Amino acid sequence: MSGSLARIAAIVRLDFLVRFRRVSTVIVFLLLSAFAYVWIPSPATGRTLIQINDHRAIYNSGAIGLGTASLGTMFVGLFGYYVISNAIRKDVVSRCGLVAASTPMRSGEYLWGKFLGNVFFLTTFLAGFMLSSMAMVIVRGEAPIEPLVFLEQYLLLTTAAIVFVSAVAVLFESIRFLSGKLGDVAYFILWMMTISLAVGNAASHGKISWARYFDFTGFGFMTDQLARVLHTDSVSIGASSFDPHKTTIVFPGLRLSREWVLPRLVSTFAPLLLLLVAALCFHRFDPTRTKQTSEKSSRNWIGRLQSLFKPLSRRVVAALMRPVRGGSFAAAIWSDAVLTLTLNPLVVVAFVAITIATCGASLASVLPVVFAVLAVIVSDVATRDVRANTIASLRATPHLRENFVWWKLGSTCLFCLAFCAVAIFRTALLGGLPLLALLLGIGFVAAMATSLGVMTSNAKTFIVLFLSFCYLVVNDRGANPWFDFAGFYRGGDATTMAAYAVTSIGLLFLAQALFRTRLARA
Amino acid sequence: MLKIESVSKRFRGGNYGVRDVSLDLKSGVIGLLGPNGAGKTTLMQMIATITRPSAGRILFEGADVTRRPNDVRRKLGYLPQDFGVYENLTAIEFLSYFAALKGITSRPRIMEMLEHVNLHQSANRAVGGFSGGMKQRLGIAQALINDPALLIVDEPTAGLDPEERVRFRNVLSEIGFGKLVILSTHIVSDIESIATEIAVLKAGALLTVGAPENLLRACAGKVWRAVVSSEEFDQLRTILRISSAVRKSDGVHIRFVGPEPSLAATAVEPELEDAFLYLMNFGPEETAAR
Numbered sequence: 061m062s063g064s065l066a067r068i069a070a071i072v073r074l075d076f077l078v079r080f081r082r083v084s085t086v087i088v089f090l091l092l093s094a095f096a097y098v099w100i101p102s103p104a105t106g107r108t109l110i111q112i113n114d115h116r117a118i119y120n121s122g123a124i125g126l127g128t129a130s131l132g133t134m135f136v137g138l139f140g141y142y143v144i145s146n147a148i149r150k151d152v153v154s155r156c157g158l159v160a161a162s163t164p165m166r167s168g169e170y171l172w173g174k175f176l177g178n179v180f181f182l183t184t185f186l187a188g189f190m191l192s193s194m195a196m197v198i199v200r201g202e203a204p205i206e207p208l209v210f211l212e213q214y215l216l217l218t219t220a221a222i223v224f225v226s227a228v229a230v231l232f233e234s235i236r237f238l239s240g241k242l243g244d245v246a247y248f249i250l251w252m253m254t255i256s257l258a259v260g261n262a263a264s265h266g267k268i269s270w271a272r273y274f275d276f277t278g279f280g281f282m283t284d285q286l287a288r289v290l291h292t293d294s295v296s297i298g299a300s301s302f303d304p305h306k307t308t309i310v311f312p313g314l315r316l317s318r319e320w321v322l323p324r325l326v327s328t329f330a331p332l333l334l335l336l337v338a339a340l341c342f343h344r345f346d347p348t349r350t351k352q353t354s355e356k357s358s359r360n361w362i363g364r365l366q367s368l369f370k371p372l373s374r375r376v377v378a379a380l381m382r383p384v385r386g387g388s389f390a391a392a393i394w395s396d397a398v399l400t401l402t403l404n405p406l407v408v409v410a411f412v413a414i415t416i417a418t419c420g421a422s423l424a425s426v427l428p429v430v431f432a433v434l435a436v437i438v439s440d441v442a443t444r445d446v447r448a449n450t451i452a453s454l455r456a457t458p459h460l461r462e463n464f465v466w467w468k469l470g471s472t473c474l475f476c477l478a479f480c481a482v483a484i485f486r487t488a489l490l491g492g493l494p495l496l497a498l499l500l501g502i503g504f505v506a507a508m509a510t511s512l513g514v515m516t517s518n519a520k521t522f523i524v525l526f527l528s529f530c531y532l533v534v535n536d537r538g539a540n541p542w543f544d545f546a547g548f549y550r551g552g553d554a555t556t557m558a559a560y561a562v563t564s565i566g567l568l569f570l571a572q573a574l575f576r577t578r579l580a581r582a
Numbered sequence: 583m584l585k586i587e588s589v590s591k592r593f594r595g596g597n598y599g600v601r602d603v604s605l606d607l608k609s610g611v612i613g614l615l616g617p618n619g620a621g622k623t624t625l626m627q628m629i630a631t632i633t634r635p636s637a638g639r640i641l642f643e644g645a646d647v648t649r650r651p652n653d654v655r656r657k658l659g660y661l662p663q664d665f666g667v668y669e670n671l672t673a674i675e676f677l678s679y680f681a682a683l684k685g686i687t688s689r690p691r692i693m694e695m696l697e698h699v700n701l702h703q704s705a706n707r708a709v710g711g712f713s714g715g716m717k718q719r720l721g722i723a724q725a726l727i728n729d730p731a732l733l734i735v736d737e738p739t740a741g742l743d744p745e746e747r748v749r750f751r752n753v754l755s756e757i758g759f760g761k762l763v764i765l766s767t768h769i770v771s772d773i774e775s776i777a778t779e780i781a782v783l784k785a786g787a788l789l790t791v792g793a794p795e796n797l798l799r800a801c802a803g804k805v806w807r808a809v810v811s812s813e814e815f816d817q818l819r820t821i822l823r824i825s826s827a828v829r830k831s832d833g834v835h836i837r838f839v840g841p842e843p844s845l846a847a848t849a850v851e852p853e854l855e856d857a858f859l860y861l862m863n864f865g866p867e868e869t870a871a872r
Contacts, residue, residue, distance in 0.1 A: 063685050070682030074668070074675075081670035154666030159724060162630045162660035162734075163683040164652050346633045348593060 067165050071173025072180055075147060079181055084516030088143070088524060089185060092135065093192040098532075099131055100124060100196045101299045107540065110311060111296045114303040120203035121194075122313025125213030126282070127297050128193035132186045132214065133221045133278055137251050138531075139524045140185070140225050142244065144178045148233040157345035167342050171230055171335055178226035186222070190214050209313045216314050217278040220327040224254075224276035227331035227338075234338040236349065255279060262287075272323035276331065281324060285314050298535060366405050373405035389459040389467070396471035397478075400441060407437055411479060418482040427483060427498075427548045428534050434479055435505060435526045441475070442468040442513025455579075462579070465514055465572045472506040487547075494547050500557050500564075501546020507564035511571035583608050583762050584629070584732065589638035591624050591786075599624035601786040602638070607762060611754065613773030614766035615858060616783035622766040623663055625783070626734050629764065630660045642732060659730035663737045663766075665721040669710030673701055673720055676709055680724040695723040699753060715746030722753055733763045739772050751776055774854040782861050789865045794854055801852045801860040804840060808847035809833045818845075823863045825856050840864060 079085050101107040103116060109127040110117035117123040151157030160170065190210065197205045228250065232243040258280035261271035266284070275281055286295050290311070316324065343349035380398045401407050410433055417426050445451050455461045477484070480502060487498045505526070512522040529545075538549025545560050584607040591599040600621040614622045627633045629640055631651040639646050645653040667676060677692050686692075696702045699719040704712070709720060718738055725733060735754070739747045755776045757763055767773055773780065774794065781791040790797065805825075810818060815827065815834040822838040829835075837850065839860040852860075 066682055066685070066687060070679050074671070074679045077671055077675060078668050154668065155662050155664055156666060156668065158627075158630075158632055158662040159660055159665070159680060160683055161632050162655060162658055163680070164655045164685060165683045344632075347627065348633055 063164075064166070064169055067169045068173045068176065071170060072177045075174065075177030076180055076184075078150075080184075082516065082518065084512075084518040084521035087512065087516060087521060089188055091525060092185060093188045095528075096128060096189060096192040096196050097199075099128060099299070100193070100200055101540075102200055103302075103304075105540075106301055106304070107299045108302050109297065109299070111300040111302045112290050112309055112311075113292055113294050115306045115309045116302040116304075117311040118202045118308045119197065119200050120310065120312075121197055121201075121206035121209040122213065123311045124193055124197050124201070125190075125210040125313055126217070126311070128189065128196075129213040129217040130279075130282060130297050132189050133218050134531075135189075135528070136182050136186065136218060136221045136225055137255075137277055139528060140182050140222075141229055141247050141251070142520060143524060144181060144226065145229045145233060145243070145247070147174045147177060147229070149239065152345060152350050158347075161345040167344050168339050170344075171234070171338050171342060174233075175226050175230045175335055178229055179222055182222045182226065186214065186218055203310075212315075213313055216316060216324065217282060220276045220278055220324065220331075223328055224331040227334040231334040231338040231341075234342040236341075236343070251277075258283070272320070273326040273330070275323060275327045278327075281320055282314065284320075285317070288317075299540060301539065369405035369408060373401055373408045376408055377402050387458060389463065389470075392457075392459060392467055393470035393474060396441070396467065397474040400437065400471070400475050403444070404437065410437070414479065415482050418480075418486065423483065423486060424548055427546065428530060430480060430483055431501070431505060431546065432527060432530055434476055435509065435523060435530070437479070438472050438475060438506070438509045439513070439519040439523045441472045442510045443517050443519045446517045462576070465510060465568060465575050468514065469506055469510045469568060472510055473503065476502045476506050494550060497544075497547025497557055500561055501548075504545055504560045504564045507568050511567035514571040515574055583643060584764075585641040586625075586629070587639050587641070589625070589628060589635045589640060591621075591628060591633065592636040598786045600628070600635075600783075603783075603786075603788045604638075605781060605788065605791060607764075607779070609760050609762050610778030611757075611763045611765060611773070611776050613777035613780040614764060614783065615768065615770065615773065615780055616766075617768055617862065619785070620768075620783040621786040622768075622783055623736055624786075626736050626764060626766055627662075629654075629732075630658060630734050631655055632660075654732065656728075657731040659725035659728060659733040661718075661721045661725040661733075661735040661738055663740070665718070667709045667712070667717055667720065670708055672706050673709055673712075674705045676720060677724055677727065681727050684728040686728055691727065695727050698726070699723045700749075713746075715742050715749070718742060718746070718750060719753070722750070726757070731761055733757065733761060735763070736766050737768070738765065739767065739769060747772065770855045770858050780854075782858065782865075784862060784865065789861050797857040797861070798852050798854065801839065801857045803849055804860050804864070805837065805850050805852040805856045806840070806843060806847040807835065807837050807850045808843075808845055809835050810845070814845075823859055825859050 080089075100109050100119070103119075108116040109119070110123050148157070151160065194205060194207065194210055197203075197210075228247060232238040232247060235243075237243075238246060254274065254276050257268070257271045258275050258277055261268040261275075261280050262283040266272075272280055283293075283295075287293055290309070377398055380401070381395070383394075414426075414430055414433060418430065440447070445454055454464065460467055480498070484495070484498060488495045508526060509522045512525065513519065515521075533543045533545065533548065536543045538544050541553055541556050542559070544550075544556065584605070586603055586605040586607075589603050590601050593599055598621075603621075603625060614625065616622050624633070628635050629642075629647065631647050631654060634648050639648060641647070642654045642657070647654045671679075673696060674692060677695060678689075681687065681692055693702065693705070696705050699722055701716060701719055701723065704716065709717065712720065722735065722738065725735065738754075739750055742750060751772065754763060754765065765773060765777070777794060779792065780794055780797055782789040782797075790800070809830075809832055811833050812829075815836065818824070818836070819827070822836070822843070823840055824836050824838045826837045827834055837856070838847075839852075839856050840863070
């Protein structure tokens with residue numbers, strides 16, 4: 061192996077080992093793989109994966125392959141970026157990048173290594189999802205399994221997305237002002253634009269011809285092919301209801317027709333050009349060109365907004381801390397909940413906005429937004445102490461050494477209850493059962509945020525999993541009662557509530573067991 | 583071997599990290615001494631090709647490190663300040679990664695380095711569980727793995743306990759003949775036993791450079807010892823540049839640097855710590871300012 065290849069291989073290997081030895085990655089990987097079971101409902105429930113004009117597409121390799129590959133593309137596009145977009149930053153923070161920069165390694169080799177590391181990581185994730193989806197052909201299938209057809213769907217749909225997301229992540233990390241939160245927002249807008257372009261082209265029946273060459277999501281290709289094969293625009297992918305009295309349809313899967321060969325190739329390889337731009341902008345760990353943590357917090361736009369609202373939050377925090385007396389466990393919970401506000405002054409603004417919105421809008425439309433905002437805010441409650449390196453001091457604090465999980469749970473619950481106060485009040489007016497569902501939903505969020513935070517020490521695990529779950533819940537709109545974890549759509553019955561309560565308790569005890577084990581080893 | 587010619591580093595805000603530093607270094611262990619913010623790290627990063635000088639040039643074995651950085655990178659070992667690790671890798675995996683970046687794939691060489699820094703028994707342990715000293719030893723192992731002609735170690739002993747500091751010093755002193763080791767620190771005892779030359783930096787400027795004996799000679803007759811009462815000590819410590827103070831039954835034994843004092847004091851043989859303190863407070867810059 062030549063020197064360049066050996067160096068690139070070493071970087072890819074390192075990224076793979078570092079990522080796959082994190083508990084957070086393993087949890088997301090396993091849950092995503094298990095997700096296939098939920099995504100492919102049994103037709104006996106009245107719901108199906110692909111519905112065409114109320115007809116159900118039978119569960120063969122083509123249909124399940126297409127359905128799960130399209131979901132995989134969404135995962136890669138929406139969440140994959142946020143999972144992989146810290147590969148270079150990690151080297152800056154650990155200062156291992158400084159050592160790498162002092163070796164004969166070329167900047168291009170490093171960027172290629174990081175890019176291929178991203179590709180490899182996302183491909184591994186999707187491979188796991190694909191294999192579990194293939195298993196679903198055996199579990200719920202109505203036709204023999206055809207691995208090549210399955211693989212074809214994934215290759216046609218997800219390859220361009222993986223390359224695009226991986227290249228954009230490397231590019232944004234190489235550009236100083238895009239390597240933080242601004243890059244996260246810019247990426248989201250970029251991804252939405254690529255989807256809009258594909259949808260716009262499909263809606264105009266291919267009039268935006270060049271859009272086919274920038275179809276990184278594969279949605280343009282998919283909608284075009286579905287329309288050609290099925291002769292209709294009315295196709296629904298996801299757990300949709302169908303008319304059981306109508307005949308079933310056999311969907312053979314997507315095929316790459318001649319006119320799509322070039323657009324798919326361009327969509328797959330064009331993002332590689334971004335690596336050239338990345339090479340031009342790459343800082344090679346020069347401290348005068350990298351964004352330092354302290355600098356970042358004061359100069360980025362979120363940091364500036366936070367500073368702007370600090371005087372306001374300071375007064376609120378001072379008022380909230382007034383009743384805290386002594387060193388009781390309850391006081392510790394209260395202080396930690398208030399700390400969430402101290403660390404994020406913008407929460408005051410979010411609270412006011414959410415409260416106003418909750419007063420006016422229908423609960424079904426506003427609650428998912430409330431929960432999404434809440435999830436982002438509380439995601440770091442259980443992880444911030446590890447990040448700030450204050451764990452050792454906390455272990456010396458009375459009550460907190462053994463009860464860290466319960467302390468964080470209490471703090472998160474308290475914050476969530478305050479944040480959702482108006483929603484709780486309005487739901488209480490609807491009756492006891494909706495109120496119980498909402499409270500259990502809040503408990504589920506707090507338990508999930510706490511347990512995943514404690515288990516993985518990474519806030520992103522909870523954000524990725526919970527927001528993916530929320531995406532499903534919102535799209536399902538209460539059709540499947542099992543998804544309605546907080547009674548958004550009044551779909552959840554007593555069994556659903558009990559299931560979420562048991563899951564929450566189970567997660568917490570798992571986190572506590574893991575925490576105790578770590579404590580014993582420390 | 584290493585020639586630094588009028589090198590400056592100016593940051594975006596207009597501040598200088600390093601200002602007009604010139605050095606001509608031969609093989610041996612060079613101690614780069616200076617308080618925090620003196621510009622040691624910036625100077626080392628420029629030599630290590632991490633950041634470019636704003637002015638001046640650095641030549642290593644005749645090659646300009648800014649124009650031909652790969653020439654020096656092939657012969658360089660670098661351990662940055664506050665060196666972190668990938669917590670969930672084993673020591674072997676961690677070292678193999680940096681070895682590969684330096685073009686070394688030999689497994690025996692990796693094991694040899696682990697043995698050299700006494701980590702061979704922890705080779706398959708995750709480095710996240712290593713102590714600070716073990717992590718630093720792993721850091722020096724990666725810096726040495728390519729048998730560098732130029733080794734740059736930036737504040738390597740910060741945060742280490744005394745035993746680990748001694749162990750670390752021994753590792754550095756064992757590095758072969760004919761190599762140049764640049765070691766930065768603000769702790770004088772780190773270099774007094776191993777440095778063949780010492781360069782003292784302050785506020786980005788080079789105050790002096792020379793053999794430790796020359797530094798000691800420069801402050802001969804400027805180091806004093808006196809015994810004072812506790813009350814006197816409280817007053818004197820704001821006036822004098824005290825390098826050490828020990829309370830004993832007859833009073834406080836103080837050691838300080840400076841011109842001949844008005845109180846009853848005896849001139850004593852200077853130590854490197856005294857020389858450093860003298861330079862920081864009565865060096866060329868300060869003398870000019872007075």
